[in-house]
Amino acid sequence: DTEVTQTPKHLVMGMTNKKSLKCEQHMGHRAMYWYKQKAKKPPELMFVYSYEKLSINESVPSRFSPECPNSSLLNLHLHALQPEDSALYLCASSQDGLSEQYFGPGTRLTVT
Amino acid sequence: GQQVMQIPQYQHVQEGEDFTTYCNSSTTLSNIQWYKQRPGGHPVFLIQLVKSGEVKKQKRLTFQFGEAKKNSSLHITATQTTDVGTYFCAGLETSYDKVIFGPGTSLSVIP
Numbered sequence: 001d002t003e004v005t006q007t008p009k010h011l012v013m014g015m016t017n018k019k020s021l022k023c024e025q026h027m028g029h030r031a032m033y034w035y036k037q038k039a040k041k042p043p044e045l046m047f048v049y050s051y052e053k054l055s056i057n058e059s060v061p062s063r064f065s066p067e068c069p070n071s072s073l074l075n076l077h078l079h080a081l082q083p084e085d086s087a088l089y090l091c092a093s094s095q096d097g098l099s100e101q102y103f104g105p106g107t108r109l110t111v112t
Numbered sequence: 113g114q115q116v117m118q119i120p121q122y123q124h125v126q127e128g129e130d131f132t133t134y135c136n137s138s139t140t141l142s143n144i145q146w147y148k149q150r151p152g153g154h155p156v157f158l159i160q161l162v163k164s165g166e167v168k169k170q171k172r173l174t175f176q177f178g179e180a181k182k183n184s185s186l187h188i189t190a191t192q193t194t195d196v197g198t199y200f201c202a203g204l205e206t207s208y209d210k211v212i213f214g215p216g217t218s219l220s221v222i223p
Contacts, residue, residue, distance in 0.1 A: 041215070042200055042213035042214060042216050043200075043213055044213075045210060048210060092155075097209055097210070098142070098204055101147075101155075101211070103156070104154065105154050106154050
């Protein structure tokens, strides 16, 4: 199984809402990532978890809060987002922090 | 900090023509990865190059890693409409612990 799943596929939320994005992989990968991707731009790294510990936080605003409940799951909690946070949010996993990454299909987020 | 650049930004080719995208890093890389993202899709891993001067082939795709491990290229022979998408290189710098994506090259193939 080389699949990374993400839910929901689409999300529309107001600026006062709280929502969560979920990501799951069953490849036994020990590194998991959150990326933000705007149209016609490359994925922009937000967070990296290695062995369930947050290893990289790319100075992301605190309105984004990651969580890694176990080695297969990764969540991204959203609170008080801004319209400019609208984007495709991609989850990825890799065997370790240096290997190829497997991306999920993403969550298309719209903040109104 | 580390920068990864790609050229061209866009390329339009007639079906059957060849295509090349170039990736350059401001610093020496431990490895370089290539990904393809179809319109409306997500990045899909194509290949990883690790050794200086390495060349790898996947059917019509040829990947090269420069001798100095600071540049790479992806060449597609006889493009097909299925090759449409954005090709990203992603470099891992020796002294860093994360992969940096280049801006991508968007390929359009005219049938």
